[in-house]
Amino acid sequence: MNPVNIHDFRDVARRKLPKIFFDYIDGGSFEEETMRANRSDFSRIALRQNVLVEPRPQDLSTTYLGRRHPLPFMLGPVGFLGLYSGKGEIKAARAAHAAAIPFCLSTFSIASLADLRAKTDGPLHFQLYVLNDRSLCEEFLDSAEKAGVDTLFVTVDTAITGIRERDVRNGFRSLTRVTPALLARLLMRPRWLADIALTGMPSVRAIEHRPEFGRGALEQAANLSRRIDKTLSWKDIALLRERWTGKLVIKGVLTPEDAVSARDLGCDGVVISNHGGRQLDGASSTIRALPGIRAAVGNDFCLMLDGGILRGADVIKAIALGADGVMLGRAYAYGLSAAGEAGVAEVIAILEREISISLALMGIASIDQLKGSGSSAVVRYET
């Protein structure tokens, strides 16, 4: 099948990946209510169709995170890309950089920032999980500086991991090594296995020199998760603000109060995010939270949004309601799992095409014009 849209890429990913990894990407926590709301709340917003508007050249470029970008979306942090496709982080970063949009590397990555910097020269961001071991955090920050990272995303919605029941059923959470039973399941996806095997045993490069994390990506991941600082508070964010001289963005904000706190501490923006419905099930969808947050922080503070973005129309709705830019999660993880770098490139191209067609049918020539129109470009249904 030739994927026509991102749903098609998801279908291919489901067939290509071992179930344990597909479910890890695809699933949410508990009832998966928030994950579904991230998508279904987009359907409660309609785009305004304006006809017979004088055509003007189209321009999808816009400003977010203090820079001009050719597209209103970027690739957000997704853990373990290198397990879905060999050298997955490098493939995703290359596809992003070919489109001149930023790529954000997760703390939970097979490739290190130095690996990435050696292979791509586009805009690189880093997502930090603050760990109990602050000396390791310092190492991460040093490597980010060396790799020329200008924006640091600190993820704050994962002090405790939400229970993702698909992962529990698959035994994902208790995995620390490849057991014979797991190997038998992985062998059912020989093309995926051959691709991963070619790149050697996956291991989190950034902590390879730390024997206390064990060996191999699975054991390292389990140990990293356990060491995420559960006591992280705004005081730590204030300290980080002093330490990190580049742009600092707080990822995982859902309320106006938290967004205002981030702004008042001197952060450069927030990502309105519920971790793709993988953490607090029952929390608001991100698109529903956006207008109240924009009203509270004013027009000059950068708001990024993620959660459920699978269509160009979703990007348009988020921008109309006040987002400066949008971040992709599962959308590009499906593309990568289905077809490697070309899959990510195609996901980017599909979204670009969909945004372009929808804007033209709305009688809007550019993303900046859409930002100017704001919520008058859409209609919000009551429910």
Ligand SMILES: Cc1cc2nc3c(=O)[nH]c(=O)nc-3n(C[C@H](O)[C@H](O)[C@H](O)COP(=O)(O)O)c2cc1C
């Ligand atoms: C498989 C997977 C792994 C993720 N890993 C991370 C991570 O390491 N760090 C992080 O800040 N967010 C992580 N996220 C959350 C994403 O950055 C993003 O908030 C979320 O995927 C957005 O929702 P969407 O996938 O519906 O677009 C992950 C999401 C998925 C699906």
